[in-house]
Amino acid sequence: EFSLSVRSKDAVKHFPVRWDGQYFIFGFGKFANVHELISHFQSKPVIGGDSGILTLLKHPYPREVEEPDVYDSIRVHTEGGSKDENEKPTFAIASKDGYLTKLGQHRKTWKTRWFVLYKNELSYFKSREDKTPIRTINLKDVSAITADNSQSKENCFRLVTSTRTFFLIACSGQEAEDWIKILRW
Secondary structure (H helix, E strand, O other), rough: OOEEEEOOOOEEEEEEEEEOOOOOOOOOEOOOHHHHHHHHHHHOOOOEOOOOOEEEEEOOOOOOOOOOOOOOOOOOEEEEEOOOOOOOOOOOOOEEEEEEEOEEEEEOOOOEEEEEEEEOOOEOOOOOOOOOOOOEEHHEEEEEEEOOOOOOOOOEEEEOOOOOOOEEEEOOOOHHHHHHHHHHH
């Protein structure tokens, strides 16, 4: 086990880096060597732990720091995928999961589902344990992601595709904001 220390505005956070015998694993990414992991920072990845605070990584924290007893687990990990700031991001890595409540397409009832964002796809499942998604939405087909008040529900946002508008409710305002940010990334 290794750790990656990241200095944010008010603190230094420590995230685990694991070696599985073949790759260094950081968040949802796999890297063949340390140089590859360090060059990952050139694409300015965004990570978020259990606290829900998103941190833009620009470079590893270079100072000697005391090893922590507890590490933040990574719940969000995105990467622009391009080192050229003028080029549109290609979403090499974008990950988040959690429960959201969605409005049904036909019966118009609200149901809680387990959502998984991975790369350019948002899938939802009946429960966290299910392996086969009910549906997968290709984010390249999404034209808008915005907060929404039309359903008279708190923490609601909508995801608009060419064939359907999905209304989703998060458990808190911060969680809704996090979903909107990473889906727009």
